[in-house]
Amino acid sequence: MKSRESRGNAGKRRGYLLLSLILLVWNTFATAFHGGFLSPPTGLGGAEGTSVSTAVFPPSASSLPPESPRNGPLSIRQKYLLGKRIDINKAPLAEISELPGISDKVAAAVVEERERLGRFRSPEDLLSVKGIKEKRLQKILPFLENIPNN
Secondary structure, eight states, X not given: OOOHHHHHHHHHHHHHHHHHHHHHHHHHHHXXXXXXXSOOOSSOOSSXXXXXXXXXXXXXXXXXXXXXXXXXXOOHHHHHHTTOXXXXXXXXXXXXXXXXXXXXXXXXXXXXXXXXXXXXSSGGGGGGSTTOOHHHHHHHGGGBOOOOOO
8 A cells, every 4th residue: 555655746746747738738839829820719809790909819920021930031041941042143242141151251252253253154153252162162052043154
């Protein structure tokens, strides 16, 4: 037969487990709801025909502009994951500096070299830019549109 003390500890453990489960479910729902994965419940208005206040529920994800979860514009890496590439022959300095491993100084050198050459005809032309070597070129190639060979 179990002692009174061990039965009390088992009850406490079950209580903590239940509380942990409740908190886990609550946090999962709150994260999904506030992250835009779930739409707000409908039909919670006071009188028929009234809608729920937007202060309570955020706007749906379809009505938001394309922004990152941090409520800012998408970075080049996020755009790359969405299938977008930049054209190194037309991209502004700010867009080039968002490429991985490219600082503002190297981006300025890319723009300067592009103006000097007229345009880049192949990815290897980027090796003439001060600050871009083979390793860095391989790092940024997936983010670049194909450069026409004309």
